[in-house]
Amino acid sequence: MKKTYDYFLCDVFTDIAFGGNALAVFPKADGLSGEQMQKIAREFNFSESAFVFEPEGEGDKKVRIFTPTREVPFAGHPNVGTAFVLAESGVIDLQGGRATVVFEELAGLVSVDLMRHDNGMLEAKVRAPEQLSLGEALPVERIAEAVSLSTYDICVEHHQPQVISVGLPFLCARVSNLPALQRARPNVAAIEQLESDGIVADIHLYTHLQEENTLQARMFAPLDGVPEDPATGSANAALAGLLAHLQPADSGHFEWSIKQGMEMHKPSLIKATAVKQANSVTEITIAGTSVMLSEGRFFIE
Structure with a gap:
């Protein structure tokens, strides 16, 4: 029945x-x-x-x-x-x-x-x-290959490409500008090689926009059946934690507006916040x- x-x-x-x-x-x-x-x-x-x-x-x-x-x-x-x-x-x-x-x-x-x-x-x-956890850094060449970009498109001024998580891990990298972000495409063979090497294969890219505290992001997880995700709260929560961790101030409340899904014609807006106390990220939220x-x-x- x-x-x-x-x-x-x-x-x-x-x-x-x-x-x-x-x-x-x-x-x-x-x-x-x-x-x-x-x-x-x-x-x-x-x-x-x-x-x-x-x-x-x-x-x-x-x-x-x-x-x-x-x-x-x-x-x-x-x-x-x-x-x-x-x-x-x-x-x-x-x-x-x-x-x-x-x-x-x-x-x-x-x-x-x-x-x-x-x-x-x-x-x-x-x-x-979960609290922010920072995993291993990855050579720029490998993340660039995985998203079909040049190594010059990956920005390492503030942090190397690395695994970040607040409950679900992502391989996160900052790209140099919006055109580079828009050009990114998942290279499934290279992503499969990441997974084969024991590296997190869900990739979160972001760049800073001209508006203050505004980011744009893309997330590729083809091995999970998600070629591209129009809005990824868990990845952007971890990103907010990472950005707060990188802030020079040892304490503070930080906010970002994160756009995603624009390239998919599924515009999304995620509000992300992080609280930092005594050089430790103590709380992260995402809202929408x-x-x-x-x-x-x-x-x-």
Whole structure:
């Protein structure tokens, strides 16, 4: 006998339909196996799909997140979008237009603050579940080859290409300017070689724009079934932590607006913040609004 599972589709990190990063959310996924969730995620073929369960510990809900090829411990836009869907569908009660929900995920407890703006848009702010970790640096030649750029396009004035994470690792590099960022293309053979060598193969590129504290980014994860991602909260959260770490001040509160998805015609805007105290990055958040697109149901044997 088939069982019915309702789902919602939304676009995340945008205030317009068909912008941002698409997400499928199953608000009542109890009964689905890991294999079934992976098949559903592959069927949608979004960057990620999110499945909500009753909590097992200290959280309000348990959330599992799947790319088309694997389960991941944490991701940004599924947390923003899942909190948005649960609030808009009445599962989360907004008291005075605000609420906080805690999700149990493989990376740990993830806290999300919700706030309704005067224009009716609902913003979700996600606290990274882990502190910033800085992994190995990579030779410029290898990152340049992986994204089909010249070594001169990779900027190393502030930091080498290196692995960064706040729950999900990415290989991060700064490129010299916007035209270089726009020229980048994933070189799958070179990316497969990175993975074969035990190096994180999800690549996050960014550059600084002329507007103050404004960045533009791109993220390539072809080995995860995501040739390019229009908005990557987990990567940009780690990037915010890295940039705060590099600030000369030993303490402070830092903010960035990060554009992504422009080359895909899926414009996204991510607000990122980081707090630094005594030369240590102590808190990182990413925030954005979402737009509901549709709802439907799956029929599972």
